[in-house]
Amino acid sequence: MTGHILNLSNIEYRWPGRAPFTLTVPALTVFKGETVLLLGESGSGKSTLLSLICGTIQPDQGILNVAGKNITHLSSGARDRFRAERIGVIFQQFNLLPFGSVMDNILLPLRFAPERRIRAGDAATEAKSLCAALGLPDDIIHAKANALSVGQQQRVAVARALIGQPPLIIADEPTSALDATSQSAFLDLLFSQTRAHETSLLMVSHDRRLGERFDRVIRMEEIAAVEREA
Amino acid sequence: MILRLAIASLFARALTVGMTILAIALSVALFLGVEKVRTGAKASFADTISGTDLIVGARSGSVQLLLYSVFRIGNATNNVTWESYQDIAARPEVDWIVPISLGDSHRQFRVMGTTRAFFEHYQYRQGRSLELANGEILDDLFDTVIGADVAETLGYEVGDPIVVAHGLASFTEHRDQPFRVSGILANTGTPVDRTVIVSMEAIEAIHVDWQNGAQAPGRSTPIENIREMDLTPQAVTAALVGVDSPLQIFALQRAINEYPEEPLLAILPGVALQELWSIVGIAETALLAVSAMVVVTALIGMMATIFSSLNERRREMAIFRAMGARPATILGMLVIEAIVMAAIGAMLGVAFLYVGLIIAQPIVDSTFGIWLPINAPTLQEFWVILAVIGAGAIVSLVPAIRAYKMSVSDGMMVKT
Numbered sequence: 001m002t003g004h005i006l007n008l009s010n011i012e013y014r015w016p017g018r019a020p021f022t023l024t025v026p027a028l029t030v031f032k033g034e035t036v037l038l039l040g041e042s043g044s045g046k047s048t049l050l051s052l053i054c055g056t057i058q059p060d061q062g063i064l065n066v067a068g069k070n071i072t073h074l075s076s077g078a079r080d081r082f083r084a085e086r087i088g089v090i091f092q093q094f095n096l097l098p099f100g101s102v103m104d105n106i107l108l109p110l111r112f113a114p115e116r117r118i119r120a121g122d123a124a125t126e127a128k129s130l131c132a133a134l135g136l137p138d139d140i141i142h143a144k145a146n147a148l149s150v151g152q153q154q155r156v157a158v159a160r161a162l163i164g165q166p167p168l169i170i171a172d173e174p175t176s177a178l179d180a181t182s183q184s185a186f187l188d189l190l191f192s193q194t195r196a197h198e199t200s201l202l203m204v205s206h207d208r209r210l211g212e213r214f215d216r217v218i219r220m221e222e223i224a225a226v227e228r229e230a
Numbered sequence: 231m232i233l234r235l236a237i238a239s240l241f242a243r244a245l246t247v248g249m250t251i252l253a254i255a256l257s258v259a260l261f262l263g264v265e266k267v268r269t270g271a272k273a274s275f276a277d278t279i280s281g282t283d284l285i286v287g288a289r290s291g292s293v294q295l296l297l298y299s300v301f302r303i304g305n306a307t308n309n310v311t312w313e314s315y316q317d318i319a320a321r322p323e324v325d326w327i328v329p330i331s332l333g334d335s336h337r338q339f340r341v342m343g344t345t346r347a348f349f350e351h352y353q354y355r356q357g358r359s360l361e362l363a364n365g366e367i368l369d370d371l372f373d374t375v376i377g378a379d380v381a382e383t384l385g386y387e388v389g390d391p392i393v394v395a396h397g398l399a400s401f402t403e404h405r406d407q408p409f410r411v412s413g414i415l416a417n418t419g420t421p422v423d424r425t426v427i428v429s430m431e432a433i434e435a436i437h438v439d440w441q442n443g444a445q446a447p448g449r450s451t452p453i454e455n456i457r458e459m460d461l462t463p464q465a466v467t468a469a470l471v472g473v474d475s476p477l478q479i480f481a482l483q484r485a486i487n488e489y490p491e492e493p494l495l496a497i498l499p500g501v502a503l504q505e506l507w508s509i510v511g512i513a514e515t516a517l518l519a520v521s522a523m524v525v526v527t528a529l530i531g532m533m534a535t536i537f538s539s540l541n542e543r544r545r546e547m548a549i550f551r552a553m554g555a556r557p558a559t560i561l562g563m564l565v566i567e568a569i570v571m572a573a574i575g576a577m578l579g580v581a582f583l584y585v586g587l588i589i590a591q592p593i594v595d596s597t598f599g600i601w602l603p604i605n606a607p608t609l610q611e612f613w614v615i616l617a618v619i620g621a622g623a624i625v626s627l628v629p630a631i632r633a634y635k636m637s638v639s640d641g642m643m644v645k646t
Binding site for chain 1: 231232234238242545546548549550551553554557559638639641642643
């Protein structure tokens, strides 16, 4: 399949908080099935860019196409629903609700995405097979999330992002809490799954050594500019 | 699933959540308990006298007559002459009549002259009769039966001698004619507990040497002589009347109120009790209002608990947001959480109430004479639970709206 899963053009967003800044992204494209590493130091606007893509904030200007849909003019509720349906999100750490079971956590996005729930079919079976594919032991599915090791938690987060096969996975430094060996194993599992499901992956990191494993590496400063106000 | 996760989230904070629920439960138990005591006190009050159809006395106000004849508070303005008393007793409607003569006291307790019929006909708490805890009913002229409070306060036992004082709070005593405690009544929770009961004749006997409210100087009739005198009373303070058929009550009441020889008043005890309760009941309502404030305080405590949990739960909210939850869902979750806490608290409060009632019922009955009935939860308790849950939901909107705003501004990114 060709075509893009993500296409940003002339995005401009002014963050209104206590230290206001303006992020501009003239152009960014991720193709279907592509894995892209977005390298950037802290303060380079990575988080803001991810928030824009995920639709929790709205750009002041520009066009933001995700999975073939311009989400710029959607209402915030529609953007939330769109995110639930189309995007799997993996955080740096503390991905899981500590009081929920592994199963609860994996099935959580389906609660907000009816279409994705249908795509997942028998969601419980799907969750179990994803856990197996990610090398998690069978009996872990009913364990409490806070009983898991950090590495296991991150793999559960991957299973949660993959369930119902959203076309795009956004990962925000998912390996930073892992040691070097675990990092490599984690990425192996992540890539094998995204390839198997032809899912696009946009991963943000400050660790350039990871770059060789991705289809493409983009530096934040090449695609975006951050202008801080005094 | 959201509800299950909300409950799991509550379990994860078991200690603070438990404390909050406990506070709500205790406040609800207090509120319902006060309400129980209030209705129990009201019922016990209304049950101070039962089985009596009319109370007859000299014409005054109905509450005043009730106060002095039943509660031994205040004084009669006038007596009823023995002739009038006999006229009423002779009427065909009258099934029984018990005279009451008041005016003397023993220490802080009132002395009441009456007949043995009083023990037969005086009833309280829906048909309970007086029972002796010890000894026997008036046998001798100078016998006295004392209420449970009198016996306990003054430490009297059967056989002890007592001296009756003339008038109330008086220093003049009827020393010449000492009485003997012949019986002690079981606790009733009515003013009978605080009464020294003697016979009508005894009241006459101790006043043999008295004229116009003072002891005639130098006169002291020996007890032997008194026993042989005609001790028919000249007047009674009030009388308790029972009629043959309830249908005759109003006719008899009118006849007494229109009695031509003397201005008399006949009252229905139940009506007068209600009239009196409308005066004293205000304090009870105030108590209820105070305990309602305690419930409000507990709910505000819950609000504070939710508020203080918000910061540590930012991550949790961000996860929900990243998974596609709308800020409104976050708000809803917090309200659900509050509803769950309030509901558990309220229901636990009802449970506490029943446990408390089972423990306190005999103690409250014997100490205060208030009977607290233990019934199945009524519609009223149901409404209280519902109101607490509703108020909890409303109160939780304050932190929930804050969480809503936080989750809008945080989105799925929390800088920790």
